[in-house]
Every structure is written in C-alpha cells, then in structure tokens.
Amino acid sequence: MDRIAYLKSLQQRKQSASFDHFLSMVNKVGNCPVRITNHVIGGKWKPVIFNLIVHDVNRFGEIFRIVEGLSKKVLTTQLKELEADGLIVRKVYDVLPQKVEYELTEKGRSFIPVIQEMCNWAIQNFQIAEQSSPK
Amino acid sequence: MDRIAYLKSLQQRKQSASFDHFLSMVNKVGNCPVRITNHVIGGKWKPVIFNLIVHDVNRFGEIFRIVEGLSKKVLTTQLKELEADGLIVRKVYDVLPQKVEYELTEKGRSFIPVIQEMCNWAIQNFQIAEQSSPK
DNA sequence: CAGCATCCCTGGCGATACTG
DNA sequence: CAGTATCGCCAGGGATGCTG
Numbered sequence: 001m002d003r004i005a006y007l008k009s010l011q012q013r014k015q016s017a018s019f020d021h022f023l024s025m026v027n028k029v030g031n032c033p034v035r036i037t038n039h040v041i042g043g044k045w046k047p048v049i050f051n052l053i054v055h056d057v058n059r060f061g062e063i064f065r066i067v068e069g070l071s072k073k074v075l076t077t078q079l080k081e082l083e084a085d086g087l088i089v090r091k092v093y094d095v096l097p098q099k100v101e102y103e104l105t106e107k108g109r110s111f112i113p114v115i116q117e118m119c120n121w122a123i124q125n126f127q128i129a130e131q132s133s134p135k
Numbered sequence: 136m137d138r139i140a141y142l143k144s145l146q147q148r149k150q151s152a153s154f155d156h157f158l159s160m161v162n163k164v165g166n167c168p169v170r171i172t173n174h175v176i177g178g179k180w181k182p183v184i185f186n187l188i189v190h191d192v193n194r195f196g197e198i199f200r201i202v203e204g205l206s207k208k209v210l211t212t213q214l215k216e217l218e219a220d221g222l223i224v225r226k227v228y229d230v231l232p233q234k235v236e237y238e239l240t241e242k243g244r245s246f247i248p249v250i251q252e253m254c255n256w257a258i259q260n261f262q263i264a265e266q267s268s269p270k
Numbered sequence: 271c272a273g274c275a276t277c278c279c280t281g282g283c284g285a286t287a288c289t290g
Numbered sequence: 291c292a293g294t295a296t297c298g299c300c301a302g303g304g305a306t307g308c309t310g
Contacts (some may be wrong), residue, residue: 003200003201003203006200006201007201010192010197010201010288012177014190014191014192031255032178032287033253033254033256033257033258033261034254035179035184035254036261037253037254037256037257038173038176038182038253038256041169042177042258043282043283045171045283046245046281047169047170047173053305057145058292059147059291059292060291060292060293061291062145063154064292065138065141066138066141066142066145068138069229071283071285071286072294073283073284073285073286073294073295074283074284076293077282077283078291084241086257086260096249096291097223097291097292098290098291098292098293099291100291100292107260109298110256110260111184111260113252114252114256117138117249118168118169118172118173118253119168119169119172119294120168121172121245121249122167122168122171122172122247123168123169124245125221125245125246126168126171141284155301177293179303180303181301194271194272195271196271196272199272201286201295204304206304206306207272207273207274207275208273208275208303208304208305209302209303209304210272210273211272211273211274212302212303231271233271233272233273233310234271234272235272
C-alpha cells in the first residue's frame with residue numbers, strides 16, 4: 001500500500017472531514033510554509049535584529065553595539081538573509097564616512113503581527129527569564 | 136559609554152516612546168520569547184508531526200509511514216521534545232502488541248492558531264511549491 | 271509496534287584579524 | 291563605518307542495525 005492509499009485509509013479510520021482537506025492540511029501546514037517562516041526568522045539573532053530595525057535602530061554599528069554576543073560576521077550574514085527574504089532593504093548613503101541604513105519592506109511590516117503572536121504565545125506558556133535590564 | 140547609556144541616547148535620538156517600553160521591546164520581543172517559539176516548533180519535522188497529531192494521526196507507526204524522509208530516530212527525538220515542551224502527551228496502552236498514542240495538551244491546542252498564522256503569512260508572502268499530492 | 275544504539279556529516283555559529 | 295576573510299566547534303539531523 002502506498003502513501004496515498006495509506007493516508008486515505010487513515011483518514012477514513014479517523015473520520016476526518018474531506019480527504020482533500022485532510023491531505024491539504026497534512027502537506028501545507030505541515031510541510032512547507034511553517035518551515036519557511038521558521039527559516040525566515042529562525043536565525044539565532046534574527047528576532048533581535050528584526051525587532052531593532054522595527055524600532056528604527058537600523059544601522060550596522062548601532063545594532064552591533066547594542067546586541068552583545070553578536071559578532072560582525074554573524075550580523076552581516078543575518079542581515080543579508082533578512083534582505084534576501086525580502087523583509088528589509090539596505091539603503092546606502094554615498095557619503096564619508098560610509099553610512100548604511102536598514103528599513104522594513106512591506107513584507108517586513110506584514111511580519112510584525114506574526115512575530116508578536118509568536119512572542120505572546122511564548123510569554124503566556126513559558127516562564128520567561130525576566131531580564132528587566134540587559135546583562 | 137556602556138550599553139544602557141548607549142541605548143538611552145539611541146532612544147532619544149530615535150524619539151521612541153518611553154525608554155522602558157523601548158528597552159522592554161528590545162529585550163523581550165527580540166530576545167527570549169520568539170526564540171522559544173522557534174525552538175518549540177523549529178525542528179525539521181516538528182510542524183509536520185505536530186499537525187498530524189492535530190488531525191488525530193497520533194501513533195508512532197502512522198506518522199512514520201506517512202512522512203517520508205523521516206527516520207525513526209529523528210521521529211523519536213522530536214516527539215520527545217514536543218512532549219518535554221508540553222505540547223503533547225504520550226499515552227501508553229498496556230497491551231500486546233505495544234500501543235502508544237500522542238495527544239495534544241491544552242498548551243498544544245493553544246499553539247494551533249500561532250502555527251496557523253505562521254503558515255498563512257508564508258503562503259501569502261512566498262511562492263509555495265504547490266504539491267497537490269505528496270511525492 | 272515502538273523505539274534505542276552507533277556512527278557520521280553538514281551548516282550555523284563563534285572568535286579573531288584585516289580592509290575600502 | 292561597515293563590512294571580509296579564515297579557522298574551528300558542535301548540535302541537529304541522516305543511515306543503518308538491534309531490541310523488549
């Protein structure tokens with residue numbers, strides 16, 4: 001019995017709704033999209049970086065100075081990934097000394113409520129180590 | 136100038152709301168909770184597994200048969216992590232052959248809307264490789 | 271059926287030093 | 291100021307075989 005047949009027999013045993021819906025849920029919710037979201041924000045420092053840019057702390061040096069434990073190399077790569085995923089844009093000013101700012105795109109702004117949900121759920125369901133001041 | 140002082144000066148330059156709010160956002164949203172959520176669902180197969188259990192496909196062998204590419208070892212560990220994080224419970228039936236079922240906890244159910252949001256955002260913002268049938 | 275034991279390998283991350 | 295360039299670690303995951 002192949003996978004599809006097995007899924008069908010399962011769905012009947014489980015008496016779920018329509019098989020198409022069942023299959024769609026198994027594939028879509030399970031497989032691709034959540035993993036995309038996870039990848040987009042899943043870097044170790046990406047939530048911090050993203051959130052700083054949301055609050056207009058949007059220059060390389062600013063972020064680097066504030067987030068301790070974050071190396072320049074990692075900051076570079078995570079910024080590049082956020083840019084590649086279309087959440088932020090890199091604005092280069094042609095002045096000396098060099099000046100670069102990062103800004104949210106439309107897609108980036110659309111992600112704010114999602115990250116807020118993720119944040120709220122964790123706060124409500126786990127004991128967060130309250131660090132009233134950054135160490 | 137230390138981090139706090141630097142943050143304060145930044146917040147003034149940025150003319151954000153109150154400093155406490157600013158700091159809280161930087162720490163909370165940025166740091167802990169989102170990373171917790173990411174860790175909870177961040178395993179390579181966790182979304183699939185979680186979603187299957189949501190749809191009452193809740194036995195080790197069922198999940199193993201449906202999700203191709205998933206090894207028993209990995210399935211074991213990810214189930215254990217989901218259990219350790221309190222999203223699912225392991226119900227052992229004392230019969231032969233052995234029978235084990237996994238079920239959502241209250242916390243697990245509370246996570247469903249969050250994962251749905253993550254899913255929807257990805258669908259709306261990325262081209263998902265539509266796989267109408269599982270390969 | 272529902273796992274555990276073992277070995278291996280890659281990618282994300284960290285530390286440090288250098289540059290246009 | 292805003293990055294590159296190297297080197298190196300190690301946890302998450304894959305492959306395969308064994309067990310109560």
